[in-house]
Amino acid sequence: MTTETPKIAIFPGSFDPFTVGHESVVRRALKMFDKIVIAIGFNTTKTAYFPLDKRIAWIKKVFADTDRVEVYSFKGLTVDYCKSVGAKYILRGLRTAADFEYERAIAQVNKAMFPEVETVFLLTLPQHTPVNSTIIREIIKQGGDASQFLPSNYNIRE
Amino acid sequence: MTTETPKIAIFPGSFDPFTVGHESVVRRALKMFDKIVIAIGFNTTKTAYFPLDKRIAWIKKVFADTDRVEVYSFKGLTVDYCKSVGAKYILRGLRTAADFEYERAIAQVNKAMFPEVETVFLLTLPQHTPVNSTIIREIIKQGGDASQFLPSNYNIRE
Amino acid sequence: MTTETPKIAIFPGSFDPFTVGHESVVRRALKMFDKIVIAIGFNTTKTAYFPLDKRIAWIKKVFADTDRVEVYSFKGLTVDYCKSVGAKYILRGLRTAADFEYERAIAQVNKAMFPEVETVFLLTLPQHTPVNSTIIREIIKQGGDASQFLPSNYNIRE
Amino acid sequence: MTTETPKIAIFPGSFDPFTVGHESVVRRALKMFDKIVIAIGFNTTKTAYFPLDKRIAWIKKVFADTDRVEVYSFKGLTVDYCKSVGAKYILRGLRTAADFEYERAIAQVNKAMFPEVETVFLLTLPQHTPVNSTIIREIIKQGGDASQFLPSNYNIRE
Amino acid sequence: MTTETPKIAIFPGSFDPFTVGHESVVRRALKMFDKIVIAIGFNTTKTAYFPLDKRIAWIKKVFADTDRVEVYSFKGLTVDYCKSVGAKYILRGLRTAADFEYERAIAQVNKAMFPEVETVFLLTLPQHTPVNSTIIREIIKQGGDASQFLPSNYNIRE
Amino acid sequence: MTTETPKIAIFPGSFDPFTVGHESVVRRALKMFDKIVIAIGFNTTKTAYFPLDKRIAWIKKVFADTDRVEVYSFKGLTVDYCKSVGAKYILRGLRTAADFEYERAIAQVNKAMFPEVETVFLLTLPQHTPVNSTIIREIIKQGGDASQFLPSNYNIRE
Numbered sequence: 037m038t039t040e041t042p043k044i045a046i047f048p049g050s051f052d053p054f055t056v057g058h059e060s061v062v063r064r065a066l067k068m069f070d071k072i073v074i075a076i077g078f079n080t081t082k083t084a085y086f087p088l089d090k091r092i093a094w095i096k097k098v099f100a101d102t103d104r105v106e107v108y109s110f111k112g113l114t115v116d117y118c119k120s121v122g123a124k125y126i127l128r129g130l131r132t133a134a135d136f137e138y139e140r141a142i143a144q145v146n147k148a149m150f151p152e153v154e155t156v157f158l159l160t161l162p163q164h165t166p167v168n169s170t171i172i173r174e175i176i177k178q179g180g181d182a183s184q185f186l187p188s189n190y191n192i193r194e
Numbered sequence: 195m196t197t198e199t200p201k202i203a204i205f206p207g208s209f210d211p212f213t214v215g216h217e218s219v220v221r222r223a224l225k226m227f228d229k230i231v232i233a234i235g236f237n238t239t240k241t242a243y244f245p246l247d248k249r250i251a252w253i254k255k256v257f258a259d260t261d262r263v264e265v266y267s268f269k270g271l272t273v274d275y276c277k278s279v280g281a282k283y284i285l286r287g288l289r290t291a292a293d294f295e296y297e298r299a300i301a302q303v304n305k306a307m308f309p310e311v312e313t314v315f316l317l318t319l320p321q322h323t324p325v326n327s328t329i330i331r332e333i334i335k336q337g338g339d340a341s342q343f344l345p346s347n348y349n350i351r352e
Numbered sequence: 353m354t355t356e357t358p359k360i361a362i363f364p365g366s367f368d369p370f371t372v373g374h375e376s377v378v379r380r381a382l383k384m385f386d387k388i389v390i391a392i393g394f395n396t397t398k399t400a401y402f403p404l405d406k407r408i409a410w411i412k413k414v415f416a417d418t419d420r421v422e423v424y425s426f427k428g429l430t431v432d433y434c435k436s437v438g439a440k441y442i443l444r445g446l447r448t449a450a451d452f453e454y455e456r457a458i459a460q461v462n463k464a465m466f467p468e469v470e471t472v473f474l475l476t477l478p479q480h481t482p483v484n485s486t487i488i489r490e491i492i493k494q495g496g497d498a499s500q501f502l503p504s505n506y507n508i509r510e
Numbered sequence: 511m512t513t514e515t516p517k518i519a520i521f522p523g524s525f526d527p528f529t530v531g532h533e534s535v536v537r538r539a540l541k542m543f544d545k546i547v548i549a550i551g552f553n554t555t556k557t558a559y560f561p562l563d564k565r566i567a568w569i570k571k572v573f574a575d576t577d578r579v580e581v582y583s584f585k586g587l588t589v590d591y592c593k594s595v596g597a598k599y600i601l602r603g604l605r606t607a608a609d610f611e612y613e614r615a616i617a618q619v620n621k622a623m624f625p626e627v628e629t630v631f632l633l634t635l636p637q638h639t640p641v642n643s644t645i646i647r648e649i650i651k652q653g654g655d656a657s658q659f660l661p662s663n664y665n666i667r668e
Numbered sequence: 669m670t671t672e673t674p675k676i677a678i679f680p681g682s683f684d685p686f687t688v689g690h691e692s693v694v695r696r697a698l699k700m701f702d703k704i705v706i707a708i709g710f711n712t713t714k715t716a717y718f719p720l721d722k723r724i725a726w727i728k729k730v731f732a733d734t735d736r737v738e739v740y741s742f743k744g745l746t747v748d749y750c751k752s753v754g755a756k757y758i759l760r761g762l763r764t765a766a767d768f769e770y771e772r773a774i775a776q777v778n779k780a781m782f783p784e785v786e787t788v789f790l791l792t793l794p795q796h797t798p799v800n801s802t803i804i805r806e807i808i809k810q811g812g813d814a815s816q817f818l819p820s821n822y823n824i825r826e
Numbered sequence: 827m828t829t830e831t832p833k834i835a836i837f838p839g840s841f842d843p844f845t846v847g848h849e850s851v852v853r854r855a856l857k858m859f860d861k862i863v864i865a866i867g868f869n870t871t872k873t874a875y876f877p878l879d880k881r882i883a884w885i886k887k888v889f890a891d892t893d894r895v896e897v898y899s900f901k902g903l904t905v906d907y908c909k910s911v912g913a914k915y916i917l918r919g920l921r922t923a924a925d926f927e928y929e930r931a932i933a934q935v936n937k938a939m940f941p942e943v944e945t946v947f948l949l950t951l952p953q954h955t956p957v958n959s960t961i962i963r964e965i966i967k968q969g970g971d972a973s974q975f976l977p978s979n980y981n982i983r984e
Contacts, residue, residue: 043226064312067282068201068226113812124225130298130315133291133607134453137766140288144320144798145807148816154222157288157315162302163636166460175461180429184464271654291765292927295608302640303649306658321794324934333935338903342938359542380628383598384517384542440541446614446631449607449923450769456604460636470538473604473631478618479952482776491777496745500780587970611924618956619965622974675858696944699914700833700858756857762930762947765923772920776952786854789920789947794934 042070045125045156048114050077052084054095055172057164059187061129064158066104073121074099076109085173086192098187115150126155131165200228203283203314206272208235210242212253213330215322217345219287222316224262231279232257234267243331244350256345273308284313289323358386361441361472364430366393368400370411371488373480375503377445380474382420389437390415392425401489402508414503431466442471447481516544519599519630522588524551526558528569529646531638533661535603538632540578547595548573550583559647560666572661589624600629605639674702677757677788680746682709684716686727687804689796691819693761696790698736705753706731708741717805718824730819747782758787763797832860835915835946838904841866842874844885845962847954849977851919854948856894863911864889866899875963876982888977905940916945921955 047062051074062072074095078088092107099105110117118126126146128139143155160167167185175182176192186192205220209232220230232253236246250265257263268275276284284304286297301313318325325343333340334350344350363378367390378388390411394404408423415421426433434442442462444455459471476483483501491498492508502508521536525548536546548569552562566581573579584591592600600620602613617629634641641659649656650666660666679694683706694704706727710720724739731737742749750758758778760771775787792799799817807814808824818824837852841864852862864885868878882897889895900907908916916936918929933945950957957975965972966982976982 067312068314111810113807113810116812130294132453132457133294134450134766136288136291136294137764140317141764141798141800141803143317145803145817147319148798149807149812154225155317156226157317158312159298159301159315161305162639165636165639166457166464168457171457171461175429175465178427178429180432180465185461269652271649271652274654290927290931292608292924295606299606299640299642299645303645303659306640307649307654320797323794323797324931324938326931329931329935333903333939336901336903338906338939343935383628384630446610448769448773449610450766452604452607452610456633459633463635470541471633472542473633475614475617475629475631477621478955481952481955482773482780484773487773487777491745491781494743494745496748496781501777585968587965587968590970608924611922615922615956615958615961619961619975622956623965623970699944700946762926765926768920768923768926772949775949779951786857787949788858789949791930791933791945791947793937 043068043125044071044073044121044123045069045127046073046075046114046118046121046123047127048075048077048117050084050169051091051095052086052169052173053186053192054091054098054190055164055167055169055185056187057129057131057160057167059098060161060164061127061158062099062105065127066102069125069127070104072105072127073123074105074107075114075117076107077114078109078111085177094190094192098190113149115146115153118150118153124152124154126153128155128157129160130157131160131168201226201283202229202231202279202281203227203285204231204233204272204276204279204281205285206233206235206275208242208327209249209253210244210327210331211344211350212249212256212348213325213327213343214345215287215289215318215325217256218319218322219285219316220257220263223285224260227283227285228262230263230285231281232263232265233272233275234265235272236267236269243335252348252350256348271307273304273311276308276311282310282312284311286313286315287318288315289318289326359384359441360387360389360437360439361385361443362389362391362430362434362437362439363443364391364393364433366400366485367407367411368402368485368489369502369508370407370414370506371480371483371485371501372503373445373447373476373483375414376477376480377443377474378415378421381443382418385441385443386420388421388443389439390421390423391430391433392423393430394425394427401493410506410508414506429465431462431469434466434469440468440470442469444471444473445476446473447476447484517542517599518545518547518595518597519543519601520547520549520588520592520595520597521601522549522551522591524558524643525565525569526560526643526647527660527666528565528572528664529641529643529659530661531603531605531634531641533572534635534638535601535632536573536579539601540576543599543601544578546579546601547597548579548581549591550581551588552583552585559651568664568666572664587623589620589627592624592627598626598628600627602629602631603634604631605634605642675700675757676703676705676753676755677701677759678705678707678746678750678753678755679759680707680709680749682716682801683723683727684718684801684805685818685824686723686730686822687796687799687801687817688819689761689763689792689799691730692793692796693759693790694731694737697759698734700788701757701759702736704737704759705755706737706739707746707749708739709746710741710743717809726822726824730822745781747778747785750782750785756784756786758785760787760789761792762789763792763800833858833915834861834863834911834913835859835917836863836865836904836908836911836913837917838865838867838907840874840959841881841885842876842959842963843976843982844881844888844980845957845959845975846977847919847921847950847957849888850951850954851917851948852889852895855917856892859915859917860894862895862917863913864895864897865904865907866897867904868899868901875967884980884982888980903939905936905943908940908943914942914944916943918945918947919950920947921950921958
């Protein structure tokens, strides 16, 4: 083994809502990391659609089968949160080329501010490519049934 | 620790030539993996500019300071090579959106053929974004000095 | 003929305002479809710049020369509106690669929710590539003359 | 019905080989067009991997269940071939943003040369996004099993 | 010399805040133009984070070493402002492919409205690629230290 | 005036063939530069479709109306050719996002090798967006009429 230090990654996002695509990325990344902290950025000025406490509770339920996934909210810079939980890795899923350019800018700025952090990207599965939180949230707002895009035990009506 | 099995990644490519961008990706990935196998795809029909044995020797010299990087050539499918060396991870660097779309197709096809394999992407550093082997090779062909784009102890005149 | 059922497409959007690019897409698509329903998404929370009734009236005037184009507003999911008017096709124009990625996500989610629907894309003409409603609206807001980007009989001062 | 003239589309390509993605596009487009002519561009200077007669025979077998799909090869400009078979539509599938930019240039040049022709784009299904002929051909060249990416009754060993 | 008329370019933006990337573009462009007018678009409806007078004062200080850079705010269309200051060139920096598509639409619409104007693009330096005002502003909002992304004599705490 | 030194730009390419898009970029750039050297890269290993001497003669004829455009071929690195003709600017046209990513890599590597050189980008006009040499050459190879995509006095049959 290369190191005794546990490999901790944070998976930051607003998860408004958390989708099947997010779940798949976390489950596949669990093979690489010892612990994954799902970190919900808490922004006082920008209002989310789903309440923060609901989002935390729903995601916790999705990963009730493992103690290697933790779910928290955080304020401030992502890199500061990494330092506070001892994470050297930021995990992100990539769906499209547009995603990529946005993610690259964030990741390179994060590395400029905290050189020891590394952003690690996994691809979403092909069938999850169109699933993004904005579209899913819009379906729910319009009264549609979005359950096929949400984790199987994720009940947004709870 | 989550597992006793060593985490092995292959870093496949033609590396014609291996650049500072490639070196940076491997060195940063060494924190995540126990062993990285740099795997030079050997294609009988498509001729490389630099001879295979030279490329292997040069890359070995770059990583002479660690025994956790190995350098080999391989024939056939990348996923078959992964199986043969026990690698569950394919490591790739991402520079641009155009890169991303190409890499995504390859990675998703690889996963369809070998579902246990995961392609893991790191970003190149901002200053390495324009450095790709095709451009560097062209500079060398035209008699230019490409040393700033190559690993410091990588002597293509050797 | 392959079928007796009329081929109905909806052309959804906010059309705030409807541009020469939109008109061109609809006119060219009229050769493929028996009826095109221009469907203005009605969103109670997001305010449009031009009033809904004005937008409907202006677009109706553009297509006063044909009874195969109808103009309505709708609430709720696009796929539900398709079902309600018997449309099996969603028509969209594509201008740029950024457009494409956004449109692809929407279209693939729509198909996941209503598998019989097919989104059909036509290209905008080269000279219409830079014409998008956001830019045109901004020109009008700033007091500029945007008439070259609007259908010839589309009078936003009416 | 808007017209008595049958709606004919050509689906041009080299199909080296024809994939599940191609099949899906043609089958979905059959609802929109009366006849689809799969038109294999025949290029004397650029050599395909699979022989032309094999490609024609394989594709014919895929669509043996319908007489509304025809398979031919052609030389010369795509727009000239459209005129010769009476096609006013060129059908293309779109997978990625990189695809889109290439397809847009071809389609806009075609329209400049033959203004009555319209290129109509359908999306590939999400699960077919990574499937392109170049990657599939490479798998076959390397001795891999590509059957999951080929139409079910398409036997490249025949 | 080709002309006696001074070559004047405007460099329009909201500069909320002005970054090292912006500074680099202006300094390199000073070799091509006789005068560069940094023109801060003044939008009554959209609120900037930093006050307009602060942004003007900060940028003036950055270019205190040259009288060929002027800093103003403006209302209305960019092309009208060009006319009012006698500028035939609009200067813009390009970082990413996403930037490019947005900039192209704006530039082509500007040219349609004022055919004598030419938008001239310079690239940002590789190390400035991830630096955009939105990300930098977010860092400052969260209380982070963004000084490495700002011009050296640009003190946002003044 | 900022400087007594004439502003010289090179416009490098293979121009196989030179198109209306190329002509438009050069004519618009003539307002910015004192001299533009159209520099045809001469590559001994890669064969062009049109002979080098023909391409030079055709382009010279296009710009017979001005003595501020010169046409030459060159071998070796573009930056070395810049030095040899005293050019501090490399002029390039941008059509698409795919173009942009390729051009950015070349330009950033050129600047790394010759820091005084600046690559200056102009956009092609919207109607020229689909016109690229590869597509035009293919039309000519297939016996089609490409005259609408070529400069008006550019006779490829001469």
